[in-house]
Amino acid sequence: MDTKQRILDEALTLFSEKGYANVYVADIAERVGIKAPSLYKHYKNKQAIFDAIISEMDQRFSDQAKQLQISGTDASVDADIYKNISEEQLIKIGRDLFLYFLHDDYTRRFRKMLTIEQFRDKKLATVYQQQYADMPLSYQGMLLGLMVSAGVLKTDNVEIMTLHFYAPIYMLLTICDRDPSREAASLVTLEEHIKQFDRLYGREKK
Amino acid sequence: MDTKQRILDEALTLFSEKGYANVYVADIAERVGIKAPSLYKHYKNKQAIFDAIISEMDQRFSDQAKQLQISGTDASVDADIYKNISEEQLIKIGRDLFLYFLHDDYTRRFRKMLTIEQFRDKKLATVYQQQYADMPLSYQGMLLGLMVSAGVLKTDNVEIMTLHFYAPIYMLLTICDRDPSREAASLVTLEEHIKQFDRLYGREKK
DNA sequence: ATTATAAGCTAATTTGGATTAGCCGTCAAG
DNA sequence: CTTGACGGCTAATCCAAATTAGCTTATAAT
Secondary structure (H helix, E strand, C coil), X not given: CCHHHHHHHHHHHHHHHHCHXXXXXXXXXXXXXXXXXXXXXXXXXXXXXXXXXXXXXXXXXXXXXXXXXXXXXXXXXXXXXXXXXXXXXXXHHHHHHHHHHHHCHHHHHHHHHHHHHXXXXXXXXXXXXXXXXXXXXXXXXXXXXXXXXXXXXXCCCHHXXXXXXXXXXXHHHHHHXXXXXXXXXXXXXXXXXXXXXXXXHECCCX | CCHHHHHHXXXXXXXXXXXXXXXXHHHHHHHHCCCHHHHCCCCCCHHHHHHHHHXXXXXXXXXXXXXXXHHHHHHHHCHHHHHHCCHHHHHHHHXXXXXXXHHCHHHHHHHHHHHHHCCCCHHHHHHHHXXXXXXXXXXXXXXXXXXXXXXXXXXXXXXXXXXXXHHHHHHHHHHHHHCHHHHHHHHHHHHHHHHHHHHHHECXXX
16 A cells, blocks of 8 residues: 555544544654655645545445445345345344444444544535445345345335344444444344344244 | 533533534633633633533433432332333333433533544443443333333343334434434334334234 | 632733645656 | 656744733622
8 A cells, every 4th residue: 555545544543533633643644654744745734634535435435335236236136035035144134234334444444433523514424324324224125125025024114124123233333333342242132133123024923 | 500610511512513622712712701711710721621521421420320210110119000001102202212312402412522522532432332322221121121021012032122122213313413404204213113113012913 | 998709801821733844865767 | 867756854834722921800708
């Protein structure tokens, strides 16, 4: 990774831990292994570093959205995948979503930074909203909707069902962001959550 | 309210909107209607203002915890209140919880400030965790547990049931914090959530 | 009445941290 | 081989904000 990119990377790490205002350009430089004034060979000023992070994020997120769109259409094409989905597979979906959000380095740092900065900038609030509320809900909603069509799950309100699926995952995620030592316990809870979800919405009632 | 208290109040408002580092003592002073140097007649420095807010918060929260403890014990004494609880009453419980968290001025500002500062200070993360995750879960868990005992709700895992009740409320709350214009829609969703919750866990399956 | 204290003000002062100036070595293109 | 762009450095400089100094007024206690 070249210096210009490493600056973004280290800056993002620091911003996600302390917030923009509490990070000194000297800190960023030190982590990159250069002196503060050298940063200015790459970016006009501190704000420009932040802006570059945001536009990189925009890029990644829109790429990702496209990917989801595609895999979304693909998924609806061979919807019969979901006909015979098992509880284990449902657990896997939830667990993968959770662990991706929690461990993917970029995602995790972006989310934490957005968490800190969301109230200062309406745009950031909107990005957060889309990325961690609206988009997961609509994407998961589509998947679960397929399962409803396939008859694996049953409900007359897919939206609320999706909320019931995703909100606990989201909440556990914010808990682990705040205190990573709770990850193990959260994974157990997550699994129980999905089992219960499956029992509640699955065709067979016990 | 005397000046000393008004300083805390205005500082909290500003901290909850911009975060500690982005608030200037001159801003706080202006809102109080005095000049910045006069603040120092009341507090040693900016940090002391923040600390005073935190210790006031500690106080309020521990008072509140005591209250809940008491009303908790009371509630279990006359547990039969919950025998005949209706769907409307369940909705009211969720709605009241949601609107209290969302509109109570102190609670709302504290929560937003904690949201911003949580990653900088382990103690703040812990307070957030207790206040908006663990305590609501244990308190609501107790209430729902009573309803299970009373036979109104049915589950073999009260903890997960409580998560299913509370996590959507929590998520809608963070959505509204981020964008208050979504409050109306969130209230509708909230109501549907609880109706569905009641159907899922209620004794009568439709 | 006198004085002490509280609480405000204006005018410095201090300071931390971002930014700029200007110099130097390296290396690729001509 | 030489030049110019790139990316680094040290040593200023600048500036916004926190904080301090020191004066003033009001009020309450002696």
